[in-house]
Amino acid sequence: MHNTHCRLVTIMFVQVTEISESNKEIPVASNRLETHLKSLCNHLQHFHGVLLEIRTGEIYAYFPGAALAFNAAVSLQQKMAQFDLRAGLHVGEVLFRQGRLQGSDVNLAARLPSCARAGGICLSHAVYQYLKGRDKQNLVAIGAHDLKNFDIRMPLYAYLPNGQASRSKGREFRRQFYSVVSKYWQKKVVKLTLLASLSGLVAAFIWAQNITSQTLNRNVINLYVPAFVDQTHNSATAVDLEGIEVVVRSRLAGNQGVFGLALMSDRDSATAELLIKMRQLSGLLNVEYVLRSVPEALVLASGSVNQEGTSLFILQDRLSDQILQSFDKM
Numbered sequence: 397m398h399n400t401h402c403r404l405v406t407i408m409f410v411q412v413t414e415i416s417e418s419n420k421e422i423p424v425a426s427n428r429l430e431t432h433l434k435s436l437c438n439h440l441q442h443f444h445g446v447l448l449e450i451r452t453g454e455i456y457a458y459f460p461g462a463a464l465a466f467n468a469a470v471s472l473q474q475k476m477a478q479f480d481l482r483a484g485l486h487v488g489e490v491l492f493r494q495g496r497l498q499g500s501d502v503n504l505a506a507r508l509p510s511c512a513r514a515g516g517i518c519l520s521h522a523v524y525q526y527l528k529g530r531d532k533q534n535l536v537a538i539g540a541h542d543l544k545n546f547d548i549r550m551p552l553y554a555y556l557p558n559g560q561a562s563r564s565k566g567r568e569f570r571r572q573f574y575s576v577v578s579k580y581w582q583k584k585v586v587k588l589t590l591l592a593s594l595s596g597l598v599a600a601f602i603w604a605q606n607i608t609s610q611t612l613n614r615n616v617i618n619l620y621v622p623a624f625v626d627q628t629h630n631s632a633t634a635v636d637l638e639g640i641e642v643v644v645r646s647r648l649a650g651n652q653g654v655f656g657l658a659l660m661s662d663r664d665s666a667t668a669e670l671l672i673k674m675r676q677l678s679g680l681l682n683v684e685y686v687l688r689s690v691p692e693a694l695v696l697a698s699g700s701v702n703q704e705g706t707s708l709f710i711l712q713d714r715l716s717d718q719i720l721q722s723f724d725k726m
Contacts, residue, residue, distance in 0.1 A: 423453020484508025
């Protein structure tokens with residue numbers, strides 16, 4: 397009677413295919429694989445593995461350790477280079493009964509070769525955890541996969557021979573990125589949000605271009621400001637006039653809201669001239685200003701401000717604001 401017991405082993409399933417005359421990939425017949433039976437057994441025994449079965453297009457074996465199974469699979473790819481091999485490795489606790497392996501871990505391992513590329517090896521996360529750093533260098537995470545008859549998605553890893561792993565990491569990252577984008581793109585809310593965001597970005601870009609274009613097209617105004625004129629010739633008013641003149645010049649020189657405004661010290665190099673006259677009438681200070689071009693003396697803007705003599709600060713601010721608004725409209 398055969399003994400029945402459980403053991404933790406690493407299971408290997410290998411799909412063996414070749415290219416037919418019609419350029420189609422087909423499983424290698426079992427009788428052709430059996431001609432390599434002795435060589436296969438000796439090869440696997442070198443890694444302490446046991447060959448359980450050879451079927452059409454498939455080799456089935458197990459090993460006492462994950463590292464042994466991995467190295468055996470890599471070596472087997474080289475030994476049987478005349479065929480296209482896809483190997484799957486998984487660590488699990490299996491039931492040995494009448495010389496056969498049974499259990500869900502066996503079924504899981506049998507699904508892995510279909511996830512491997514030709515000439516490559518697909519490993520479960522359980523195998524990956526048992527491998528050392530050197531063995532992991534040529535492994536690439538290929539994401540979680542749905543396997544037939546298993547309810548949860550399995551994280552898998554791939555071994556790619558001949559230094560292909562480093563080149564494939566970038567491709568695999570892009571594949572997973574596009575997969576996530578495609579998944580979320582199916583949701584209507586995501587589509588609407590993305591389209592709204594893109595529309596907002598386009599609108600903001602067009603607005604910025606228009607503002608920049610308008611700003612660049614505006615001419616610099618070189619402004620000449622002669623001394624303010626006091627028409628009353630009143631000594632008290634003259635003091636007020638001096639204070640108003642200082643404030644207005646300061647506001648014009650330091651204002652950043654009006655583009656291209658520069659105060660000039662002589663009229664010949666100016667493009668515009670600001671003339672201001674002030675007089676006192678019945679307790680009110682009346683200030684008039686005129687903006688005109690140089691040298692044609694074409695009036696560009698004009699205005700006036702009235703204020704009680706006791707409120708000079710208000711007059712200064714009102715006059716400065718009106719002048720700056722006139723420039724801003726030019």
